Amino acid sequence: MSIKDLPADARPREKLLALGPAALADAELLALLLRTGLKGTPVLQLAQQLLQGFGGVAGLLHAGADELRRVKGLGPAKRAELVAVLELARRALAQALQARPVFESPTQVKDYLRLKLAALPHEVFAVIFLDAQHRLLAMEELFRGTLTQTSVYPREVVKRALALNAAAVLLAHNHPSGVAEPSKADESLTRTLQSALGLVDVRVLDHFVVAREQVVSFAERGLL
Secondary structure, three states: OOOHOOOOOHHHHHHHHHHHHHHEEEEEEEHHHHHHEEEEEEEEHHHHHHHHHHHOOOHOOOOOHHHHOOOOOOOHHHHHHHHHHHHHHHHHHHHHHHHOOOHHHHHHHHHHHHHHHOOOOOOOEEEEEEOOOEEEEEEEEEOOOOOOOOOOOHHHHHHHHOOOOOEEEEEEEOOOOOOOOOOOHHHHHHHHHHHHHOOOOOOEEEEEEEEEOEEEHHHHEEEE
């Protein structure tokens, strides 16, 4: 059944306007973004298939551009809309982190990191630079590839911290394997960066390991 064949009060757009977005199922919200389905596949069915294929809303929002490109029925316009929604979510979280200390919103920090790093097919080392009130100054991806003490250069991290006049940092890297457990190499790298940044009075507040389904905090694990 297509959307036009549904009763007026059951159509996603009319339902949203009458009852608010919380009244809609995930597939209905996604159908509003997609607008049209495929030949033989109504838009609501296409939306449900996408959600099932990516493991729900979180999986779809963390999907990379290459993954979306491989989905039949997601042309450039539909892909652009989904990517735009993801970018708006990132910017909203970044704005919230700029407005107050990050420790007032640890869940938002993890959500922000997942939106930025979880879908990447390669390993990335990023640093969140904070001011003296522990509010977000910037997040920068500094290194790519297999992360070891020899591929992440403390000098470059220190240089950026000084350039941004940062008082503290949050370290983060992703595990494309999907397993967010810190390794011994991760722990060793963290200690090295703590020592280097400590020389210029910049504190390392936490180190996060990011995967699609989980973000592990070194501080919460007692590893800092």
